[in-house]
Amino acid sequence: MTLAAARERQRLKRARLAIAVVFCAHGAVTGSFATRIPWIQDHTAISAGQLGLALAFPALGASLTMPLAGRIMHRFGARSALSGLLSLWTLALILPSLASNMLTLCGALFLMGNAAGMSDVAMNALGVETENKWGRSIMSSLHGMWSTGALIGSAGGTLAAHLDVSAPLHHTIAALLLTAVGLAACKRVLDIHSAPEEDPPPRFALPPKSALVYGLIGFCAVFAEGASLDWSAVYLRDEYDSSAGLAAASTTAFALTMAVARLAGDRIVDRFGPVRTVRGGGVFATLGGLLVVAAPHPLLALVGFGLIGLGIAVVVPLAFAAAGRSGPNPSQAIAGVATITYTSGLIAPSAIGAVADATSLVFSFTLVTALALGLVLGAGVLKSARENPPGELAPPAEGAEGTRQRAHSQHGP
Template sequence: MDPVLLAPPRLSAQRARIVIATIFAVHGVVFATFATRIPWLQDRLGLSAGSLGAALLFGAIGGLLGMPFASRLLHRFGGRRTTRVLMAAWCIAGALPVLAPNLAALIPLLLLYGMTSGMADVAMNAQAIPVERDLGKSIMSGLHGMWSVGGIVGSAVGVAAAHAGLDARIHLAIVDAALLVVALGATSKLPVNLPDAAEPPPKPFVVPSRGVLLIGLVAFCAIFAEAASSDWCAVYLTRITGADPGIAAASYTAFACTMAAARFGGDFAVRRLGLRSTVRIGGVVGTLGALLVVAAFAIAPTIVGFALIGLGIAVTFPLAVAAAGHADPIPARGISGVATISYGAGIAAPGIIGGIADATSLQVSFGVVAAVIAFIAVGARYLR
């Protein structure tokens, strides 16, 4: 186990769990706040589906470049300091894309957005692994449930802001400034875990083992579906069903709510059904949801479809992250491996969806999403 990530005895496991859960929630609010205003950004800059998708692809590139360095930063500077800096950077970067005056300016801002999001994600997941060991039970699904709760809060505020016609620049500036204060307060309560100079720093780029690759492939499918749905659900409702911006933004709320509910129940489901069965059933449910999105042209069933996608894919990524973190003597390295595979490629989903939509239609794009989710059910056997 990496000494950098060990919590000192003075911080109880239960208290550490609450602190980390707060950090997960803040991360989710920042993400959802931007996601609900993507249609506003598209309209303001006059972007086509393909141009928007290509721009969002740079968020994936940022994550791909940043994530492999997270474990090295944790080793060098310690868990609390690294997580504190990365969460602050994420809160700031989350408010920047809507400030872009044109597509050329949007691209580097989304690159920074992806880098800070991915690195902060690895750091907070790595902090959770030793707490899970101390408690002697699975908590990762519940922590990711807190991320989804943050998504619900952020999307609810986004729905209200969209209904009111509030300028997204003002909306994000206010919300993310408040989140910055919360993030700094929560990370200040993390244990002071100093780096271990005797242990060599992990290399930022290492070829994952076969086991990690297989886990990462299943996680990739879940993140692909999650990214595609969260970034495109509001646009889908607007373009395909003719929903107004407020109703369209509510589709992300439905998606986030079902993800949160499933993640809070995920640890219990694993104990009752087993890990593979839980993931396999979720893959089937998510596939049915994506097919409903493709087949429906009305507002209500389309929102239900996105809700089913969220319900089906919710526990796959948290369980994959936990498996990777426990499998590697340096948890951040195992997490970074799976996260780089899944996020580095999975966050590319918005760009892929946009490209397919430009060439064909949004319905065809979500037919691809249905096929990707179906692989989760098939690949559940790789998670042990």
């Protein structure tokens, strides 16, 4: 290896670590917020139904502003855009704890969702770029770092709640710390600058067809994720009359297997490819769903939820990676996939509840099982995303896109 190649590899190592820290910081905000929802509910004096409505506003805010991320990255460059958008997200953590009623809480969560969605698109676009330069799959582990960050944020929030620290103080300290960490990490990520003559992406546009296809795969996985996270404990309690501890363990089993699978998923993807990985994951998730709906004992249902988490873990990272390599505008394609998956996460908990009211929770998770089977049947759409696998980028095209790729090589860190 030449000296120049060794330096380039070292630069990419720093960039990979930096984008992993960004994902971790992004997840830590979510974990920090989630643990203080009971405090926020008490101090806004809202009912459970009102809280459920308010919690739909982050996904709504994210879905509406995700398409703007590509334009911001075009205008300021990917690194600067990520620095600003991630800072907006980490500082937005303070807003919900300052709300005094239902109206101000919905507004705070809507603004929080705006920042979450745009920063999500920016960091995934840079994650795909880093994966392409690195030459091996890293998107699964990056999303695993997001899950790790969420666990860290949850642990901090649990400690703060145990010590009876108010949510405004806890969230202010966490926001400032995560902003500092995020800004430091953003200095090391890769950069992308559009050529001066390249037209900016539209403020709002329908996602490309490729994003719709990959988004449907992500939809199946995120629906199963939202349903399992929000309803697994209720399922064990209502269907098996389980203890509170065992019911809560089902949620833990799901989240833990999902985080571990994401952290280990890159090696599996590199060995088997995205199609076989998603297809195999779909088999695990389908078996897990069948255990949930048919198990005669709660421990088997708990294992089922763990298998669902294991099976769907790498689907969304691979959908983002596929979208980022599917056309000349990665950020627009990623925004399309993200919008579809956020929408899935938004409707899944309420859809499960509505179906359960009309029929039963068992039938609701039969629907989840059917969507898991959809991963097995639809995994083949990811094959086209490997026409230019990581490390084997297509040669620069003539015109704006080719200029953009050449510009990128001149503006890296």
